[in-house]
Amino acid sequence: MTDSRIIESMKEKRNTGKFIRTWGTLMGFILLFVIFTIIRPDVFPSGRNIRNIIEQVATLAIVASGVTVVMVTGDFDLSVGAIASLVGIVCAMLMEAGINTPVSIFIALLLGTAAGFINGVLVAYGGLSAFVSTLATMTAFGGLSLLLSRGTTIFGLPENFRFLGQGSLGFIPFSVILMVIVLVVVYLMLEQTTYGRRLYAIGGNEEASFLSGINTKKVRLAAFCLSGFFAAVGGVVLTSRLYSAHPQAGSPFMLNAAAAVFLGMTAFRDGEANLWGTLLGVLIMGVMGNGLNILGINTYVQSILTGVIIIMAVLLSSLAKKKA
Amino acid sequence: MTSLEVLKINGLEKSYPGVKVLKGIDLCLGRGEVHGLVGENGAGKSTLIKIVAGVLGADSGRIFIDGNEVQIKSSKDAASAGLCFIHQELNLISYFNAMENIFLGHEYPKKIGPFVDWKDLRKKTVKILTQLDVDIPIDIPVAYLTAVERAMVAIARAFAVEGNIYFMDEPATALTDLEKNKLFKVIGTLKNQGKTIVYVSHNLDDVLNITDKITVMRDGMVVESRDSSGMDKDSLISAMIGRNLKSAFPEKAGKAGDVVFKAEHLSNKNVHDLCFEVKAGEILGIGGLVGAGRTELLESIFGMESLSDGEMMLNGEKFTPKSPSEAISKGVVLVPEERRKQGIVLSRSIYENISMMSLRQLSKAGFLAHRKLKEQVETAGSKVKLKTSDYTNHVGTLSGGNQQKVVFAKTVMNRPGLLMLDEPSKGVDVGARFEIYTIIRELAEQGAAVLLVSSDFNEMLGLADRIVFLKEGRQVFVKENDNMDQERYLNYCYGRDI
Incomplete structure (x- = not known):
């Protein structure tokens, strides 16, 4: 081979690597979809089932959007599940106490934001690692939920609370509309505002950001507030969908949201949390859960497969990176 | 050529993403020669030494020792080829004492099986330090030593095992004149034993004083390489920066x-x-x-x-x-x-x-x-x-x-x-x-x-x-x-x- 041909082939290899890195996860998702379609062409790809999948993932997508904001700065939020549960409990108790529905929801969202604020203060101003502080608040919020609800499920919510999680505008479930709104808002915030630029700058190099005049503490604090807020939105919608509040209803959010963001980091951009990636991660998990359900495979196996898929996605993308 | 070639480097190249730091380096070292290597920051001196030390891999180029081509892929390869290094960064482990820092990465003397012979380790350390004519507490963590003492520990590491070629990258920056002269004396002794020393420094007076030959690098290339007797500070500086200073x-x-x-x-x-x-x-x-x-x-x-x-x-x-x-x-x-x-x-x-x-x-x-x-x-x-x-x-x-x-x-x-x-x-x-x-x-x-x-x-x-x-x-x-x-x-x- 001549030199120029060697260079050409190296370039090609690099491009292949880059292609896999950028689009590999998306191709994996499509593959997953095709496989389920081939196995159950009658049920899986039907409009009804797809609507089902999206409705199922809507709350997760909302929570994961908030986690994405935090993870863009390189931090981490383990407490979103516990916040969602707590918010659901408090919201239900307020309504049970006769406070009208919109006010209850408003207070619940405020509470979620405040919980995020606590995380943010601990991490940004207290200097604790995000892992430790959100692990601690997760435990504390979880305990608080159990204490407030006495460990039982709260039923008997007002009729007008059903709409959020169960109502629909025409064919489209309201929770899906809410999800789309959240996605658009968070996307615009991350990509089009100065705040988004600051988040990504801090994630890339915190010290350089600080020396460039970015108030890194404030920006990180705000990110945790947003994460808490979106966890609360997810918690309220979930409570409405279940039409009851359980002190551990939100728990699966913690790992699933993190898993979605990590899966998303392998897509579209090089190892950076990004919103479309997160959405893709959420969809992968939704499609897999739904597909395996249709095939009648039990949920324990689903968990195992979720773990395997995350490892494979991250491994493949880092292999592709090494090759380049 | 009066002295025998012990090390020859041919066409060494190295790139980092976006920047080529070595653009084909040729270098020749003679036996019993003190060879100065000078150049501005970023000229590629440290990169060159790290490649020879096996810390970095080169993109292309060949290295010969005593006329035989060698592959240096790790610090172990470099050590077995008889190369010893004092790197610019001290790289000491601050909670280890001087003995352990000096022998770090080399075989500790053993008693039976895997058990370290601490007595022998001490003896060997004292011998190296005596050779360098310095008195350093060897039982306390190096974190408690003065900056000068730490620098001497880093220098002493090069002498943990016998070598043929010693590479010293800015060894004297942290030293006072007293220790510096001790180091120069050791360099003189090594030279008389027929060893080769590569001395990298920004201090051009030192380089002109102690070396036999000087190589000037600029922007990843060798621009000059000749006997130091014919050089002075001005000509060195001009060669280093590639133009008249004024x-x-x-x-x-x-x-x-x-x-x-x-x-x-x-x-x-x-x-x-x-x-x-x-x-x-x-x-x-x-x-x-x-x-x-x-x-x-x-x-x-x-x-x-x-x-x-x-x-x-x-x-x-x-x-x-x-x-x-x-x-x-x-x-x-x-x-x-x-x-x-x-x-x-x-x-x-x-x-x-x-x-x-x-x-x-x-x-x-x-x-x-x-x-x-x-x-x-x-x-x-x-x-x-x-x-x-x-x-x-x-x-x-x-x-x-x-x-x-x-x-x-x-x-x-x-x-x-x-x-x-x-x-x-x-x-x-x-x-x-x-x-x-x-x-x-x-x-x-x-x-x-x-x-x-x-x-x-x-x-x-x-x-x-x-x-x-x-x-x-x-x-x-x-x-x-x-x-x-x-x-x-x-x-x-x-x-x-x-």
Whole structure:
């Protein structure tokens, strides 16, 4: 081979690597979809089932959007599940106490934001690692939920609370509309505002950001507030969908949201949390859960497969990176 | 050739993403020869040594020892080829004692099976230190040793096993004259035993004194390699920078404007009682040795460290910044020392990096004003002669010089009143360095007051109009730079008035 041909082939290899890195996860998702379609062409790809999948993932997508904001700065939020549960409990108790529905929801969202604020203060101003502080608040919020609800499920919510999680505008479930709104808002915030630029700058190099005049503490604090807020939105919608509040209803959010963001980091951009990636991660998990359900495979196996898929996605993308 | 060739390097090349640091190095070392290796920061000396040491891999090129080609893929390969190293960074483990640091990575002497023979280890350590003629406590963690003692421990490591060729990368920077002479004596002994020494240093007097042959590197290439007897300091410097020193720097400014910044008895935990002022259009150097408090002074002005006493005036008003963001909003900016760590976000685009300091001005109600941003970023980029085809590229793909220009472009976006530069040409290749000097002078001429910290004497003497000398955090002199030479500069740094 001549030199120029060697260079050409190296370039090609690099491009292949880059292609896999950028689009590999998306191709994996499509593959997953095709496989389920081939196995159950009658049920899986039907409009009804797809609507089902999206409705199922809507709350997760909302929570994961908030986690994405935090993870863009390189931090981490383990407490979103516990916040969602707590918010659901408090919201239900307020309504049970006769406070009208919109006010209850408003207070619940405020509470979620405040919980995020606590995380943010601990991490940004207290200097604790995000892992430790959100692990601690997760435990504390979880305990608080159990204490407030006495460990039982709260039923008997007002009729007008059903709409959020169960109502629909025409064919489209309201929770899906809410999800789309959240996605658009968070996307615009991350990509089009100065705040988004600051988040990504801090994630890339915190010290350089600080020396460039970015108030890194404030920006990180705000990110945790947003994460808490979106966890609360997810918690309220979930409570409405279940039409009851359980002190551990939100728990699966913690790992699933993190898993979605990590899966998303392998897509579209090089190892950076990004919103479309997160959405893709959420969809992968939704499609897999739904597909395996249709095939009648039990949920324990689903968990195992979720773990395997995350490892494979991250491994493949880092292999592709090494090759380049 | 009088001496036998022990090591030959042929066409060694090495690239990092975006920058080629070695462009085909040929080097020949003779037996019993002390070989000086000089060149400016970023010329590629340390990279070359790291490749020979097996710490870095080369992209291409061949290495021969005693005429046989060798593959050096790890430090183990290098050691078995008889190569010993004193690296520029000390790389000591601070909670290990001197004995263990010296033998780190080599076989410890063993008793039976895997058990270390501590007695023998001690004996061997004492032998090495006696050979170096130094007395260092060997039982306490090296963290408790003085800087000089630690440097001697690092040197002693090269003698843990017998070698044929000793590479010493700036071994004497942290040493006093006393230890330095001891080191030179050891070098002399090694030479008489027929060993080869490669001595890398910025101290050209030392290099001219102790070496037989000198190789000059510039910008990843060998530009000269011959007997030291025929060389002097001026010819070395010219070879290193590739041009006459006088013409390397832009003309000094004729006139200075109003006072922009004034320090009155400025004190905090690092600096004490500093009084100086800098005018628009003027470049004020902050002179001094490492540890004199120069960076700390810049950081105080940048709002990173609060004052314990005294005050600062900016444009005639009291200036009390509490954070970098406050300093920046008043037109005080800093080009920090560690570019990759403090100056840029490698994973983001050039656009994003340059606009980082001015996001507020480049947005409307929190949303980015894309057209304005693009326009101003590109103007700033061309002002600093940034070479790039695409501003959406990640900064990580640029060469060191272009990365530094991105930092400059970022800091000058808003026409700062006071521009502070901490080692502005560190890790920048020679060509880009002179462009940066021109940029600095241009910014001063456009009305900025400039504070310059640099450990590069030539840079300091070539750029500064006046110099404030610090020693251990205190101001010792303020001197006009009227063709000051290196010797005078150093004397002032040491606090000697001449």
